[in-house]
Amino acid sequence: MRYISGVSGFGIENLPRIVRGSGSYVYDAAGKRYLDGSGGPAVFSLGHGHPEVNAAIARQLGDIAFGYRFTFTSEPLEELTRTVLRLCGGHFKDVLFSAGGSEAVESALKVALQHYAARRLMKKRRFISRRRSWHGNTLGALSVSDFTERRRDFEGSLLDVAFVAAANGYRPPQGIAPGELAEHLAAELERTIEALGPDTVAAFIFEPIVGAAGGVVPAPQGYARAVQAVCKKYDVLMIADEVMCGSGRSGTWRTLEFDDVAADIMCIAKGLAGGYVPLGATLVNARVAEPIHAAHGAYQTGHTFSGHTAACAAGVAVQRIIERDALIARVRTSGAAFQAALRERLARFDEVGDVRGRGYFIGVELVRDPRTKAPFPRARALSYDVGRRAFADGLICYPCAGNVDGIDGDSIILAPPYNASDTELEEIMTRLTAAIEAALTAGRCILEH
Numbered sequence: 001m002r003y004i005s006g007v008s009g010f011g012i013e014n015l016p017r018i019v020r021g022s023g024s025y026v027y028d029a030a031g032k033r034y035l036d037g038s039g040g041p042a043v044f045s046l047g048h049g050h051p052e053v054n055a056a057i058a059r060q061l062g063d064i065a066f067g068y069r070f071t072f073t074s075e076p077l078e079e080l081t082r083t084v085l086r087l088c089g090g091h092f093k094d095v096l097f098s099a100g101g102s103e104a105v106e107s108a109l110k111v112a113l114q115h116y117a118a119r120r121l122m123k124k125r126r127f128i129s130r131r132r133s134w135h136g137n138t139l140g141a142l143s144v145s146d147f148t149e150r151r152r153d154f155e156g157s158l159l160d161v162a163f164v165a166a167a168n169g170y171r172p173p174q175g176i177a178p179g180e181l182a183e184h185l186a187a188e189l190e191r192t193i194e195a196l197g198p199d200t201v202a203a204f205i206f207e208p209i210v211g212a213a214g215g216v217v218p219a220p221q222g223y224a225r226a227v228q229a230v231c232k233k234y235d236v237l238m239i240a241d242e243v244m245c246g247s248g249r250s251g252t253w254r255t256l257e258f259d260d261v262a263a264d265i266m267c268i269a270k271g272l273a274g275g276y277v278p279l280g281a282t283l284v285n286a287r288v289a290e291p292i293h294a295a296h297g298a299y300q301t302g303h304t305f306s307g308h309t310a311a312c313a314a315g316v317a318v319q320r321i322i323e324r325d326a327l328i329a330r331v332r333t334s335g336a337a338f339q340a341a342l343r344e345r346l347a348r349f350d351e352v353g354d355v356r357g358r359g360y361f362i363g364v365e366l367v368r369d370p371r372t373k374a375p376f377p378r379a380r381a382l383s384y385d386v387g388r389r390a391f392a393d394g395l396i397c398y399p400c401a402g403n404v405d406g407i408d409g410d411s412i413i414l415a416p417p418y419n420a421s422d423t424e425l426e427e428i429m430t431r432l433t434a435a436i437e438a439a440l441t442a443g444r445c446i447l448e449h
């Protein structure tokens with residue numbers, strides 16, 4: 001018998017059986033303890049086994065698990081809707097709940113199409129996305145993703161999406177200085193819209209901080225504002241995919257808050273209910289929503305489990321604790337110190353090309369040559385090697401491969417729980433440093449022999 005967990009090459013063949021979690025630690029059946037330095041895949045905003053979240057879910061299950069959205073509303077659904085809209089600073093009008101990030105992105109794409117259908121602009125059907133991006137595994141979300149390995153087997157059945165360059169300050173297009181990057185990329189987006197025909201383009205989707213496809217790549221200052229101006233000029237909707245970087249992880253509740261920009265449509269998921277139950281959401285602003293309400297009444301998207309009552313109760317509990325304990329302010333200030341300390345700790349390795357990110361969303365990029373930024377070959381599988389060594393030593397981090405060209409490139413993501421203690425953050429740094437050192441040393445030994 002083989003359990004299909006969807007592991008895509010991390011290289012841990014015989015996965016340990018998890019039995020328990022408490023705070024920043026999880027435990028396997030053999031009693032081994034792991035420090036969750038990446039919050040799984042940047043999910044566990046409050047760590048594991050939080051008694052207040054568990055109690056809120058249990059209370060809800062005791063009352064009723066789920067009131068189906070076509071039949072009932074519920075207090076958790078209404079409260080989470082109010083909470084999310086408030087935490088987003090009043091930029092959005094509607095919240096469409098779903099069961100995760102891919103569904104949230106799928107809904108965002110469909111809402112964009114429905115918006116133009118409502119305005120009888122039926123030619124506006126196309127999407128523009130970016131290179132080195134990840135938006136999810138359903139066919140629509142996969143279509144707007146540029147992740148070679150995950151797309152390969154489905155090519156031919158994906159939507160015809162146009163891709164523009166990634167917004168990567170560490171790897172800018174040749175000849176472009178850091179200060180020119182935002183304008184350069186906005187100009188590329190504008191050329192792409194014009195080439196496709198503005199009357200055919202529905203939306204531009206991007207991650208304000210790229211996650212798994214790039215190893216935590218924040219867009220440069222001014223980028224979001226510049227691409228928003230282009231989108232507005234051509235009546236193209238701007239979709240911010242904050243599934244990984246959002247819900248407080250980057251030190252503001254909305255990631256684009258940092259840029260003082262609000263998208264037309266925004267997707268959130270992972271940190272919203274902190275991994276206690278699956279939950280995602282798509283937020284829609286009034287400009288997008290009103291034509292839909294006027295022409296169609298309701299949104300033509302949603303799933304059986306959209307707005308699941310116990311999931312919303314978990315989301316309410318998680319967000320209440322984050323707010324009560326001022327954890328986003330902690331993520332912001334302590335994240336900056338954590339990143340600076342990590343950069344200093346890793347400075348002795350030539351192969352650490354870049355340490356970047358915001359809040360508790362940090363990427364470490366490993367390169368073969370720091371001057372040319374040439375990556376290690378994929379066959380070396382360095383990021384997975386680091387991940388495996390860290391895991392053996394009791395640290396969970398998130399290794400990503402392919403961030404340079406879809407094949408080569410090695411980075412490690414750290415995304416600790418917002419309530420991780422200073423001692424735990426220190427332990428994450430120590431163990432990651434040891435894992436990187438061991439993997440690099442092992443690689444040098446192989447080269448020398």
Ligand SMILES: Cc1ncc(COP(=O)(O)O)c(C=O)c1O
Pocket residue numbers: 041100101102103105134135136137207211212241242243244245269
């Ligand atoms: C930015 C982004 N969007 C969408 C998704 C898809 O989310 P899910 O795996 O919950 O479907 C992910 C998942 O990693 C993501 O990082």
